[in-house]
Amino acid sequence: MPVYVTDKPLNLTSHDVVARARRLLHTKRVGHTGTLDPLATGVLVLCVNDSTKLVQFMEQDSKDYLGYISLGAGTKTLDAEGPISETGEVPSLNAEQVQAVLNGFQGPQMQVPPQYSAIQVNGQRAYAAARAGEHIELPARPVLLHELTLLGLYGSVQAAPRTFAPDPEGRWQVADTGRTFGLPEPLGEFPTLLVWARVGSGTYIRSLARDIGAALGVPAHLSGLVRTRAGRFGLEGAVTVEALETAPGLDDLKALSLPILAATPDLALKLRQGKRPEWAEAGRFLVTLGGALVAVADGDGQTLKVVRAWA
Incomplete structure (x- = not known):
């Protein structure tokens, strides 16, 4: 975490913005969800540290x-x-x-x-x-x-x-x-x-x-x-690149446009262990969402992983 919505200025590449974000946020782990040309401005979504894992789920957004x-x-x-x-x-x-x-x-x-x-x-x-x-x-x-x-x-x-x-x-x-x-x-x-x-x-x-x-x-x-x-991020909620150092950012669950499954402690443990637990009440696996991606969170609201849930 977290995810930042920036307003890319004119005459900077998306890589320039990532480089500045790395300096301001004191981390090398910064990625973005869709390139903007140097002569374009506007929404550039940055994913920082562990949130870089979310890029694959967000770069396909409209x-x-x-x-x-x-x-x-x-x-x-x-x-x-x-x-x-x-x-x-x-x-x-x-x-x-x-x-x-x-x-x-x-x-x-x-x-x-x-x-x-x-x-x-x-x-x-x-x-x-x-x-x-x-x-x-x-x-x-x-x-x-x-x-x-x-x-x-x-x-x-x-x-x-x-x-x-x-x-x-x-x-x-x-x-x-x-x-x-x-x-x-x-x-x-x-x-x-x-x-x-x-x-x-x-x-x-x-x-x-x-x-x-x-x-x-x-x-x-x-x-x-x-x-x-x-995706779900509009320009009205974006911050300047210079403001990144003090901006609060968004947590992973608020950044993803996916259904969220609140896991029980037992289910959370099994997922951490890489197991595919059965859903005893229905006699099948996990949830019935026809192959859709689902964000799974444990009891304290922290994202565990994104899974593909089959009926």
Whole structure:
């Protein structure tokens, strides 16, 4: 323990945040549940010490984003890192046309990851190959887009709003007061879509920006990105990296989105011994949850382990 929800600042890598957390929390055992690019900000969940064991159960969580997609200019990195590698004339668009295109991306999709990504191909990071001038064919991967909503269409990213607030269902909307987000330096004045997305694990919003531009017939790049939620953790509850040293953090049970089984002392002992105890009342093993993962806690509320419970 524990788990911390941080608000990653602009121009830091996720590894930079982990390195700072290690110094502030005086431990080498720090992991995160999903990478954010340097030009993205927002929710980065850190698991510390024994909580690093939870990463495997949390990194598959869905995530929410506010994304700025600038049309008419593409980059090899697919974001505002640049430089611009191609340009194109942007046709006149209205909100209804754009939302119709966005609707086509909802649901299961096959997505080609960015060349500048940490994916390993033949033992080499894709970004390392790209920076060396090599082109690696990255295969398309299945992703899932739960929701994709246009919040506005603006003449440039500079003209797009930066202040937002969450609605009661956790979807962030443009607001007069609330959180104001910083964005990377723009690569120019290009028509920009502001979108809210809820996506499954493994989805690259940079690739989504590229693909939305292609569907509209123009090159495009991601000119700004804010992660507003990762799993059960929203940006409204995040702390700055600098505040980690005094932040209370969350215990393991509150961090996991799993059913919790309160173990009796006898069951807790058997689990510690690595045994698979029978559930005498039902004549079968443990609990009947059809193969679901379950967090098992002993009588004092401390997490023992996560188990897969079969009927």
